Amino acid sequence: MKAQVQKILFLILLMAFVMGYSQIKISGKVSFKNKGVGEVNVTLKDTYDGATTDAQGNFSFETTEKGNHILTFTHSKYEEVEKNIVIDNQEVIVNVQLKEQVSEIDAIVVSAGSIEASDKKRATALLTPIDIYTTAGADGQITSALTYLPGVQKVGGTEGLFIRGGTGTESKIFMDGSLINNYFSNSIPGIAGRDQFNTSLFKGNIFSSGGYSSLYGQALSGALLLESVDLPDQSSYDVGISPIFLSGGFQKLSKDKSHSFGATLGYSMLNLMQKVFNFNTNFIDAPQGLNSDFNFRIKTKSGGFLKYYGMYNSNKMGVKTESLEPGYDFALVRLNGKNTYHNLSFRQKLGKYHLNVGGSYSYNKSDLNFSTETHDTESDKTRLLTDGNYINFKAVLERKINRISAVRGGFEFNNTDEKLKYGEVDKHYKDLISSAFVETDLGFSNALSAKLGLRAEHSSFLGKSNIAPRIAVAYRIAKDWTSSLAYGLFYQNPESKYINGPANVDFQKAQHYIFQVQRASEGRTLRFEAFYKKYDQLIKTFNVTPGKEQNQQIQTALNNDGYGYAKGLEFFWRDNKKTFKNIDYWITYSFLNSKRDFLNYPVSLKPSFAAEHTLSAVVKRFIPEWKLGVNMSYTYAKGRPYYDIASGTDGGKNINYIRNEGRLKDYNALNFSVNYLPNLGKKDAKAFTVLVLSITNVLGAKNVYGYNFSVDGSRSSAIVPPVNTFVFVGAFISFGADKTENAINNNL
Incomplete structure (x- = not known):
């Protein structure tokens, strides 16, 4: 063994x-x-x-x-x-x-000059719809909320996005890739038009303060790209009630969740608020408006998506001011405006390709009636009537090269047909801008990428063409630190309102140079950006008198001899509930040094719409157990220059000269708002309610936007907000979809 x-x-x-x-x-x-x-x-x-x-x-x-x-x-x-x-x-x-694994999520994205907020994986969430609604002083308007970001000026007296020393018309707004020619409502001189599009219509946006994509053109300063929502989560009915408006709407989602349709209708009237607040503006006809829209969305069996949106708005108002001209007591102006917009877009994946096709139609009519009043007798009636038809069509075909590289190209047509009658001026302006573009995203690694683009345009009115190259490069410096560099040429037709006679004019031109350093981690964003813009071929104008009355003067284009520059530094910091529990805040600062010789400027001057220093702060505190949101915002802007420029002759030669000039007082505004989500009705009822209290300019600062001058320049009056401090109270109720939890989660 x-x-x-x-x-x-x-x-x-x-x-x-x-x-x-x-x-x-x-x-x-x-x-x-x-x-x-x-x-x-x-x-x-x-x-x-x-x-x-x-x-x-x-x-x-x-x-x-x-x-x-x-x-x-x-x-x-x-x-x-x-x-x-x-x-x-x-x-x-x-x-x-080893070789680095190129990943769409890890790859660096070119971001010089742009801020993105959408549902895309690579987006940097910044101003989502909930952000805009809860920004005190923004009044739920996208463009108003953007004034709390670096690069956008708070001008006040007129509508538009004033970006980095550019005018409000030098920026363009697009919906699902198609141009919106009437984004703002009609208004009268000295009172800015409002956004006509509901913020909740859009699921995301890309705001470019310079160096934007070759897919877009006809903007010297920047572009706002809005992306509309697809299918709603479920059917719902909505009601909005306040002392100044009443609205209602619905969204109907099919049982198989393949298509939806909806509509809204609203009416606004400022008459009641005039009796409550001490208005600076004497509205003889209180501002009132009717707004309506309709939409449908269809998801095809092959994975395509068809979207339509249409709206019709009308508004009226009348203003009475003390006359600056001797012999008259008052000056009166009345507005009757109408406009409509229709947008149809379709996207489809075709094998390795993505096709995006879209078109839009805009119609805008503004009927302004000017008159004077002496001893309660109205006289000297003059009418400024404009109406325009605008058609935009764009097709883009994109092919992915790999996970982070792609090439895209396409074409665009933008047709304008405008009529204007004012005094002896009776014009009919037509222009077809044909464009072709190509662009490629090149992902060399997770740390290095580039965007190369080229855009070509031809204007039938000018009879001329242009070619605009654009390039941007991004490099990851460290784990959370990135840098971007962008350069591009941008062209824009002269504004049609200055084309009142024969003129041999050309495209206006701007060159952008942008450098950015950004640190982005979860919940925090730190961003520095430096820029330089060089303007060439800007329009020069001369004041002419189209009618018998001496106070009826308009600017008429002479040539493209204007030029200018804008340079500056911008800072942005946002801490979204990371340092302080349930507190989201951001701070922006912009320094701008700009000069221009354009329009009727006699020499190179600092533009009247560009402040050297702008500072903004936004703070939001959400209290989940109370379902209460408390929001505050503050804006400071150094006083902008103002000019009284007249036209005359010297030795038989037309000249422009400055009669009066100065600097406005510094702009200050502290705003406050509260959003409350009460439990109304039965506990299990599918209803979502938001009560809103908003106070604009809490401290009642008497801000001034500019000055109007008499024909001889001896008298002036300040352009001020319609009211110094405004209080808004409203309730928004949604039936059929209880969004309370979503609202709370979006604020946590």
Whole structure:
């Protein structure tokens, strides 16, 4: 028995010796750019043998396998590597150099000059619809909320996005890729028009304060790209009630969630508020408006998406002011405005390609009636009637090259047909701008990418063409730090309102140079941006008198001899509930140095719409247990210059000269708002209610937007807000969809 046990032990020892003798060691080092990489899985394919690299990239393991095999190296941030090896009776040493795994999520995105907020994976969420609604002083308007971002000026007396020393008309707004020619409501001089589009219509936006994509044109300063919502989450009915408006609407979603349709209708009237507040503006006809819209959305079986949006708005108002001209007591102006907008878009994936096709139609009519009043008798009636038809069509075809690279191209047509009658001026302006563009996104690695673009345009009115190259490069400096550099040429037709006679004019031109450094981590964004813009071929004008009355003067284009520049530095910091619980805040500062010789400026001057220093702060506090949101905002802007410029002759030559000039007082406004989500009705009822209290300019600062001057320049009056402090109270109720939890979650 003892001898048998000894034999078994001998056999076991012999087998262990043979197995130990037959194991072969496989070792080596894994590197990336000559630096060892840890946590790389090294595996002998189709076996259980392998190891993981240490911090220096070294690995080692033993195997009993023999013959030809494949050694694999895998890591989430690098491309998988396979090496063919032969295992014999000697140690196998394998050294490997990895290549970075290019990922759509990890790859750097070019962001110089642009701020994006949408539902895309690569977006930097900034101003979402809930952000806009809860920004005190924004009044739920997208363009008003943008004035709390760097680069956008708070002008006040007229509508538009005034970006980095540019006029309000030098920026353009697009919906689903198509141009919106009547984004703002009609208004009268000195009172800015409001956004005509509901903020909740859009799921995201890209705001470019310069260096924007080649897919868009005809803007010297920047572009706001709005992306409308697709299908709603569920059917709902909405009601809005306040002392100044009443609105209602619905969205109906099909049972299979493949299509939806909806409509809204609203009416606004400021008459009641005039009786409550001490208005600066004497409204003889209180502002009132009727707004309506309709939409449908269809998701096709092949994965395509068709969207339509249409709206019709009308508004009226009348203003009475003390006359600046001798012999008259008052000056009166009345407005009757009508406009409509229709947008149809379709997107479809075609194999490796993505097709986006869209078109829009805009109609805008503004009927302004000017008159004077003396001893309660109205006279000297003059009418300024404008109406315009605008058609835009664009097609874009895109092909992905790899996960982060793509090429796209397409064409666009923008047709304008405008009529204007004012005094002896009776004009009919027509223009067709035909455009072609190509653009490519190049992802070289997760740390380096570029965007190259080229846009060409031809204007039938000017009879001229242009070619605009654009380039942007982004580089990741460190883990959360990125830098971007952008350059581009941008062209824009002269404003049609200055084309009142024969003039040999050309495209206006701007060159953008932008450098950005940004640190973005979860909940926090820090951003520095420096820019320089050079303007050439700006329109020069001369004041003419179209009618018998001397106070009826309009500017008429003479040539393209204007020029200018704008340069500055911008800072943006946002902390979204990371440092302080349930508190979201951001701070922006902009420095702007700009000069222009354009329009009727006699020399190069600082523009009257450009403040040198602008500071904004926004703070939001949400209290979940009370379902209460408290919001505050503050804006400061250094006083802008103002000019009284007249036209005359010198030796038979037309000249412009400055009669009066100065600087406005600094702009200050502190705003406050509260959003409350009460529990109304039955606990299980599908209803969502928001009560809103908003106070604009809480401290009642008497801000001034500019000055009007008499014909001879001897008298003036300040252009001020219609009211210094305004209080808004309203309730918004949605039936059929309880969005309370969503509203709370969006604020946490």
